[in-house]
Structure formats: C-alpha cells, structure tokens
Amino acid sequence: MHLILVRPGATLQPAHRPQPITAWAFKQERTVQINTAPLCRICMIGERVGLLVPLILKALTYDEKRGACSVGSNVRDAACYVCWAFARAYEPVELKPFVDQIASALVITALFDRSVNCRRAASAAFQENVGRQGTFPHGIDILTAADYFAVGHLNNCYLSISVYIAGFSEYTKPMIDHLVAMKINHWDGAIRELATKALHNLTPRAPEYMANTVLPQLLPVATGMDMHSRHGAILACAEITHALYKLSSQDNRPVTELLSPDAVEGLRGIHQKLADRKQYRGFGGELMRPAVCALIEKMSISKMPFRGDPVIEGWQWLIDDSLFSSGAKQGIKEAAVSALASLCNEYYQPEPGVADSHMQELLVRQYTEALKSPEVLTRCGCALALGSLPSFIVRGKLQQVREGLQLACTISQKDVGFTEGRRDAVTALAQVCVTVGVDAEGSPDCVLCAGNVQQVYATLLNCMADYSTDSRGDVGAWVREAAMSSLMEVTLLIASTAPHLLSPDIVRQMMCSLSQQAAEKIDRYRAHAGTVFLRLLHSSAPAVPHIPHQEELLSIFPPDVASSLNWNAPSQAFPHITQLLRLPSYEYHTLLGLTVSVGGLTESTIRYSSQSLFDYLKGIQQDAAALGQFSNTLLCIFRDHQRNDRVSVPLLKMLDQMLASGCFDLFTSEDNHGFCVDLLELCKAEIRKSKDVQKLRCCAAVYCGMMQFQGSVRKNVLLQLLMLLCHHFPVVRKTTAGQMYEMVLTYDDVVDPAVLDDVMTLLSDTNWESNVEIVRTPRNQLCDWLEVPRPILVVKSPAQ
Known part of the structure; x- marks a missing residue:
C-alpha cells in the first residue's frame, strides 16, 4: 500500500516513487505496515485528506506496551512529521475543516507525550503550521510557551505549560479528555502520577466539567479490574476533589455543593470495595495502598462530611496495616504517614485544639509499642507516624512519645541492625519537638522545656556517634545525617523562642560533633555537616548563643566563604576545616575526623586532607x-x-x-x-x-x-x-x-x-x-x- 501526497493539480514525477521506509497506518482498528516516500515529499490528493486525518490523529497517540518495552514512539514521531508536511502541502482553505482537530492533537502530543523526541516533533509541526497556515487558534501564544526547548522537561509540560494553554477554551476539554482516556491508565507509573497532578491543575479551568462529567467517568474505573487504570483513577479522583475543594473554599462553601450525592458516595465507597475484593494484597497492593492513602489525605483535607462514618475506621485500618506491615515499601509508609496526619486533623479533633481522647490514647500507645518491633520496617513506619501526629494529639503524651523515640534511637548489641529505624526515630524526635513548640516554664508532658531539653539533646548527640556497619557499608551515616538535621531544627527553634535553654555545654558538644563530621571522609555527609555547621554559625535571626570561639570561626568562615564553599570537594573543604585545630575546643573532634580522612582509602580525600594537616603542622x-x-x-x-x-x-x-x-x-x-x-x-x-x-x-x-x-x-x-x-x-x-x-x-x-x-x-x-x-x-x-x-x-x- 502506498500513500502519495501531492498538491492538488500537481503532476506525480517518477522521482517521487515511494522508497521502502517503514511507517504505520491505522485502518478499521488494525495496524497495517506500509511503505512510503520520504515524509517531506508525502502528500495526498486533496479529496482524500479527510480520510487520512483521523488516521494521523490516532497515530499521534499510538502507544503499546510489549513486554518490558513500549512501541509506538516511532509511529507518533512519523505522524508529527506528516502534520509538518501538511503545512507545506496544502493551502489554508484546504485544511480549515481539520484545523481544530490537528491543533489540539499536536498540542496534546507536545505536552503529554512520554518521549521527548515526540514532544519536540509535535512542537515543531505546530510551529510550521502556525507559520505557514496561520489558522491555528492562539498559535503564537502557544508557541511562545511550548517551544522546542520548553517541552524538553516533562514535569514542566504537565504541570505548568498545560495550565497556561488550557486557558484557551479550544484546548481545555481535549486536553482533559486525553489525560482521562490515555494517561491515567498509562503503563508507566510516573506518567499516571503526572497526569493526575495535571488534572488537579486543570480543574480551575473547567470545574463544572470536572465535577459533572470527568469525576463520574473516573469512579467506576477506580474500582475496576485493570490495575493501572484503577491506580490512576483513584489518584485522579483524589486530586480533582481536592482542586474542587480549593475552589469552593474561596467562597466559603463546602465541596459537596460542587459534587453530586452519587459522586460523594462513590468516593466514600472506594476503600471498602477494594478491601472486599482483597485488592490490597500482593503486587497490586503496592499500587493500591499508596493510591488510597493519597485519597484519604485529599478527602481529609477537602473536609468531606465523613465524621463518625464507618469509613473512617476502615481508612485508619489501612493506614495502620501499611505502617505495621514488614513487607510494605518505604514509599507506601510515607504515603500512610501523610494520610494519618490529615486524617487526625480533620476527623479526630472534635473541637479546635482538642483531641478525641480515645483515639489519642490508642494512636500513641500502639505506635510507641510498635517501636520495639523485631521488624525494622515496622519501626520505621511507626517512628514516622509519631513524628507526623499533630500537636493536639501529642500534647499530654509528649513524655510517652519522647521516651519511646529515645529508646528507638539508642543503639545496643541487640538492636544494632535496626539502622533505618534509628534514622527515622531521630527524624521523628525533632519533628515532635517542632510540633509541640518550646515553653521554658511549660510541662514536660506538653512542650519542649527545661525539664526535657537535656534528654532530647543527649539522644541527638549520641546518634552523632553512630558508626554501625553491615554489608552495605557505613549505614550509621544515615543516622548521623538525620541527627545533624534534627539538631539544627531543634536548636533554631529553641534559639528563636527560649535561647536560655541552650546551655554552653550543649552548644559546645553540638558544634564539636559537627566539626568532626565536617572533617570526615564521606563527601555527602561531610557536606551536610559543613552546611549545618555554617547555618548555625551564621544564624542571626535567631542567633545561636554560646558558640565556642565564635569570632575566630567567623574569621575562618566569613559570609562570602560560607556561601561559596563546596564541602563536597576535598580540595576546598579541608584547608578550611583544618584551621579549627588551633581552637582548643574543636581540636580533639576535628583531629578525630581528620584521622579517618588522612588514613582512609579515597585518593583525593587522602591527598587534600593530609596536605592540609601537614601544612598546619609545619606552622607549629x-x-x-x-x-x-x-x-x-x-x-x-x-x-x-x-x-x-x-x-x-x-x-x-x-x-x-x-x-x-x-x-x-x-x-x-x-x-x-x-x-x-x-x-x-x-x-x-x-x-x-x-x-x-x-x-x-x-x-x-x-x-x-x-x-x-x-x-x-x-x-x-x-x-x-x-x-x-x-x-x-x-x-x-x-x-x-x-x-x-x-x-x-x-x-x-x-x-x-x-x-x-x-x-x-x-x-x-x-x-x-x-x-x-x-x-x-x-x-x-x-x-x-x-x-x-x-x-x-x-x-x-x-x-x-
């Protein structure tokens, strides 16, 4: 089969005879292989263009997963090339009946195609048509936003450029329909997630269409049998509902005024239907759990009228099961933690600032007890859960939460292998302190105060000395990195509220520990320690009190050096950090850090650390x-x-x-x-x-x-x-x-x-x-x- 495109009235020359270049055409829902001439010469008799356009539009979205690979990018690229040829082959009047279809299809491909080559090909074809045809709606404005280089970044296309182009009514519904029909069920999970976020951003452009047409289409798919479609539809329902809530809240109206009763009931029943079908198990459960957790989070934020409904108990079961499960991946636990915080804020707070006493007791008790679990992932999930609890849940239970997290942070012969648990417990301890706030005269069971600040710092400083190792190497570095961040967060919080709680001994130990880490051999953790060290040193609002040798440190690390110093580069870091050896308070810890660098294995680290050390020794x-x-x-x-x-x-x-x-x-x-x-x-x-x-x-x-x-x-x-x-x-x-x-x-x-x-x-x-x-x-x-x-x-x- 040969497709030859020539201008109307032109004569087909022998040189235009087709060459064996493979392309694909679509006919009667089947694919047939054809040979075409080079696409720059392909044309068709004007009367037949109406038959070709539907095939080209279908080719622009052709994508099929075969095994571990996807086929179709070459088809979509060729279709873009045909659209580019249209601009050169036809007069504007001949393409006018198809302008809207072609323009929308090219915009959709330029924004939402998975392949960067196809996005750029579509952008080039759109530009050619705008320049030669002049009939594409808002062509110049769209080209300015979606040029060849702008469409190179996928996130930018989905989340930014699409919102701008959707402001032109000719493109709004076609873009939404394409995302719903082709992208939320895409075989690539990253595309599904981007598509749902794009739907969230596009909702303000067509809120009624989203509420009355799109959402009713998605709800049956959200409980359907295809796993990928189900995953994308659940996320899309969550994002659209949240976007509608933000629109309704601008007028102080509940989101239910924009949603039909059937839609509200459909959203409420998604979890139960999946649970009844046991679709939280196995490989599919790895997709369903984070998707439904995202749905729970968005429903809670959107203030759906489910207070006292049995669905809340079901949602809490899913969150707890995901946190306690030893087989749940880190991404599932993070989604569950986000859902828990939103669920508590909306449904476990009968009055502002007052917790449901039963749920408060239940949540704190079960999560603190689970910190002793023999499963490291269970410890991780529950530690993160405690760190995410809102202040009205933690207040009155701070001692219990703090003691549980401190015990989980402690390294012992029995628990030496629970590195990830200690890392997350350290992070959670700082989060809890930030959540409850600081009050020097307050109760240790409610806020960070004089009665418990010493214990918090003792725990964090002990974690700075975690050098546990296993087959993966220095895994204790994960704990040390978390401890550095936690020390910075807690210290800046106290310095801004009650700086007198920071004793000279606490600040000295903290700064010395950071100087040790800033002199050690692993680039990533040295850089993190150096960044935290300088952040505390140069903090002016609030200023950290009692920093030893502060004037000398500021002369070693003036503001211009602090902003430009690359701690990852040994050639830059060690000449500065070695100068701390002349400061008595820092000499021991800095030399301890330099020891493992000078006597290490990495050539560049050894060279620059030893050179800096010997330069210092020559001076004394x-x-x-x-x-x-x-x-x-x-x-x-x-x-x-x-x-x-x-x-x-x-x-x-x-x-x-x-x-x-x-x-x-x-x-x-x-x-x-x-x-x-x-x-x-x-x-x-x-x-x-x-x-x-x-x-x-x-x-x-x-x-x-x-x-x-x-x-x-x-x-x-x-x-x-x-x-x-x-x-x-x-x-x-x-x-x-x-x-x-x-x-x-x-x-x-x-x-x-x-x-x-x-x-x-x-x-x-x-x-x-x-x-x-x-x-x-x-x-x-x-x-x-x-x-x-x-x-x-x-x-x-x-x-x-």
Whole structure:
C-alpha cells in the first residue's frame, strides 16, 4: 500500500516513487505496515485528506506496551512529521475543516507525550503550521510557551505549560479528555502520577466539567479490574476533589455543593470495595495502598462530611496495616504517614485544639509499642507516624512519645541492625519537638522545656556517634545525617523562642560533633555537616548563643566563604576545616575526623586532607607548646579509641605519614620523650593478640618511624619489630623485614657500622615467609647484632 501526497493539480514525477521506509497506518482498528516516500515529499490528493486525518490523529497517540518495552514512539514521531508536511502541502482553505482537530492533537502530543523526541516533533509541526497556515487558534501564544526547548522537561509540560494553554477554551476539554482516556491508565507509573497532578491543575479551568462529567467517568474505573487504570483513577479522583475543594473554599462553601450525592458516595465507597475484593494484597497492593492513602489525605483535607462514618475506621485500618506491615515499601509508609496526619486533623479533633481522647490514647500507645518491633520496617513506619501526629494529639503524651523515640534511637548489641529505624526515630524526635513548640516554664508532658531539653539533646548527640556497619557499608551515616538535621531544627527553634535553654555545654558538644563530621571522609555527609555547621554559625535571626570561639570561626568562615564553599570537594573543604585545630575546643573532634580522612582509602580525600594537616603542622613545628598540645590530643584519641578499628587503623596510617614527614623532629633531640614512650605503649596494646594483618603491618611501619627518637625507648621499639619478624602470619614477617631494611637505610645511627652490611644482607636474603622455627634463627642473630635481648618464647599451658 502506498500513500502519495501531492498538491492538488500537481503532476506525480517518477522521482517521487515511494522508497521502502517503514511507517504505520491505522485502518478499521488494525495496524497495517506500509511503505512510503520520504515524509517531506508525502502528500495526498486533496479529496482524500479527510480520510487520512483521523488516521494521523490516532497515530499521534499510538502507544503499546510489549513486554518490558513500549512501541509506538516511532509511529507518533512519523505522524508529527506528516502534520509538518501538511503545512507545506496544502493551502489554508484546504485544511480549515481539520484545523481544530490537528491543533489540539499536536498540542496534546507536545505536552503529554512520554518521549521527548515526540514532544519536540509535535512542537515543531505546530510551529510550521502556525507559520505557514496561520489558522491555528492562539498559535503564537502557544508557541511562545511550548517551544522546542520548553517541552524538553516533562514535569514542566504537565504541570505548568498545560495550565497556561488550557486557558484557551479550544484546548481545555481535549486536553482533559486525553489525560482521562490515555494517561491515567498509562503503563508507566510516573506518567499516571503526572497526569493526575495535571488534572488537579486543570480543574480551575473547567470545574463544572470536572465535577459533572470527568469525576463520574473516573469512579467506576477506580474500582475496576485493570490495575493501572484503577491506580490512576483513584489518584485522579483524589486530586480533582481536592482542586474542587480549593475552589469552593474561596467562597466559603463546602465541596459537596460542587459534587453530586452519587459522586460523594462513590468516593466514600472506594476503600471498602477494594478491601472486599482483597485488592490490597500482593503486587497490586503496592499500587493500591499508596493510591488510597493519597485519597484519604485529599478527602481529609477537602473536609468531606465523613465524621463518625464507618469509613473512617476502615481508612485508619489501612493506614495502620501499611505502617505495621514488614513487607510494605518505604514509599507506601510515607504515603500512610501523610494520610494519618490529615486524617487526625480533620476527623479526630472534635473541637479546635482538642483531641478525641480515645483515639489519642490508642494512636500513641500502639505506635510507641510498635517501636520495639523485631521488624525494622515496622519501626520505621511507626517512628514516622509519631513524628507526623499533630500537636493536639501529642500534647499530654509528649513524655510517652519522647521516651519511646529515645529508646528507638539508642543503639545496643541487640538492636544494632535496626539502622533505618534509628534514622527515622531521630527524624521523628525533632519533628515532635517542632510540633509541640518550646515553653521554658511549660510541662514536660506538653512542650519542649527545661525539664526535657537535656534528654532530647543527649539522644541527638549520641546518634552523632553512630558508626554501625553491615554489608552495605557505613549505614550509621544515615543516622548521623538525620541527627545533624534534627539538631539544627531543634536548636533554631529553641534559639528563636527560649535561647536560655541552650546551655554552653550543649552548644559546645553540638558544634564539636559537627566539626568532626565536617572533617570526615564521606563527601555527602561531610557536606551536610559543613552546611549545618555554617547555618548555625551564621544564624542571626535567631542567633545561636554560646558558640565556642565564635569570632575566630567567623574569621575562618566569613559570609562570602560560607556561601561559596563546596564541602563536597576535598580540595576546598579541608584547608578550611583544618584551621579549627588551633581552637582548643574543636581540636580533639576535628583531629578525630581528620584521622579517618588522612588514613582512609579515597585518593583525593587522602591527598587534600593530609596536605592540609601537614601544612598546619609545619606552622607549629617550632612551637613546643602547640606541638605538645597537638601530640597530647593525638595520644588521647588513640587512647580513647583503643581496639576500635574504625579509628585505630587510620590513626596508625596517619602516624606513619607524620613520622615519615618529620612532623615531630622537635621531640627527637630529647631522650625518651614522653610522646614516643606513650605511643609505644599504645601501639603494643593495640596489636596485642590481634589477627588483623592490615593493623599489624601499619603498626610495624609506625615502629620503624619511631626509630628517629633517642634514648632507651629505641631499644624497646626494636624489640617489638624483632618480635614481629617471628609473627605467625608470614605476610607480617615479610612486610616487617622490608620496612626494617628501609629503616636501616634511613636512620644510619640505628645499627653499628661494623655489622651494618650483615644486618642488611640478613634482612634482604632471608625467606621470612618460611616456617617460624626456621626464621627464628636469623631473627635471634639480628637481636645479637642490634644488642637487643632475644624474645623468650612463652609456652602456653594445655587447656583444662
């Protein structure tokens, strides 16, 4: 079959004979394959254009899902090209009977097509017709809003441009009808959701049509058998009802004046019909639950007259079942939480500010008890639910809610795996505090006050130290991120209302914890901590009191630096954060954060953090007091995190770099300097009975670096190295021998020149991966040459 389009009266030339280019035509509800000439030359005899236009209009919306893919975008693109050819092939008078149909179809494709290529093709075809035909309604205005580049963003098309174009009456109903007929049942869930939001935005353009025509069409579909159609129709009903409510509220009228009694009854019965058919179960339930939760939220906001109706009990059951279900996804729980807040505000408040005592007791009790559930998703859902409860529900129950959330935030050996639950509990705790507000003299059971502020901050600050890990990595970072945001929200709330509740100790701990997080290795959480740190530092309305070294911090982070600093970039962040080391209040926590960065794994983080740290150390290298304070802080960190591999291993790596760079040269002239003595004892305690090869190798490197110190401590360090030469791990023996060889070359006063060659030969030629009994002989020989007592083998007594 060949379709040849020529201008009326033109002669068909041999060069116009069709080439085998595939397109699709629609005839009698069937698709047939045809060969056409290049579309820029395709025309049809004028009398037949009336037969072709309906096929082209149908092709503009052709979309079919086949398996995991969709076919039809090439058909829609070709149809746009045909419409583009119409503008060149016909005189305006010939297309005049079809202008409205073609214009509406092109606008619909340009706005609502899933493919960006098709949207742009439709926009180009519309522009061509406006320019050559001049008969498209409001063509210039529409082209200005929906040009080639504007239609590239799908959300902008659905939610913004469509509202403007719907202001022209020729396009309003065709756009609405297309969304209802073709998009709310689309196979792509994102398109369905966008279509329902678009219907919400278009409702003010045709409220009566929406209420009297569209909504009655959607209600049967909302309880139909097709899952995708049902999902889209429920969301559409919710959005349209809410839009109608906003229109009616402008005139202080109830929304029921715009809705028919049948429509109100249909909306009320959606949940029960789905529940009776058990359509909340299985794969379909993953779509129905959030859709009906959205319906509950919109019905509550729209103040539908269901107070005291049994449907409220059914809605509450669905919300609770979604929150408690261990199989419900996070998106379902978030939808349920939003619905719960709206439901409480509308139907559990007999009088403004007064809660239904029965529902208040029931909700608080069941959600706080569920925080102890062995299912992590149940904990997440109930924590979020408590955070979303309105103030009239929480007031009078604040102690119960706070204690439940604080317990859920606490990490224990039993609950170490409930990371997501702790994250959501931390977020909920801040939400509850913001909801109830602050009153310094108020009751601890009603508001945030002097009687409970200490407990809230203790919980949030403890969560800043959550470094739990599992197979997914540092999952404790989720909790720390939530704790940072919560600290900022609560602190700014208190600072604006009762700043005297913020004690100097609370503010100091908070700012120090943030400085530690701002110096750590993960870019995302370092950036979040830095942003919160600067937000609190530069907050003027309200101003946060008692910030330690506030003037010095403002000189390090002036407003122009604070606004432009990219915390995600190590090259920008670390030169600034390292300057906090000279501030006594921040030195410990900043150095602790830098430790895991300098001794980490990421090359860029290691490079810039170590460079910034060594630049700081060069500045204090000749200042005995400052260097002594720094070394004491370093030893204190080592002592506080003994046997904590998260800190101790990076710390050993950092010490190796410091010793190799000569950062402690000021101490090497003194015999048995206290820093070296203490460091040796800490290293010995760290690797005692350790089976961590990485830690043992790092410690051997630190021992070698400590040979620059003078006094008898050097012999003790040599003894530890020689003991590692007979470690039961071959790789540790080999690594230690190699590091000792380099040490002898670096520090020429360690070995007597008379035996220097013998020591180096023995270290390099011995196969240190041989059996321990074999390598013990050369090790003992090294002990004799280095004048170190031979280690004595301890024989373990047999187990009783």
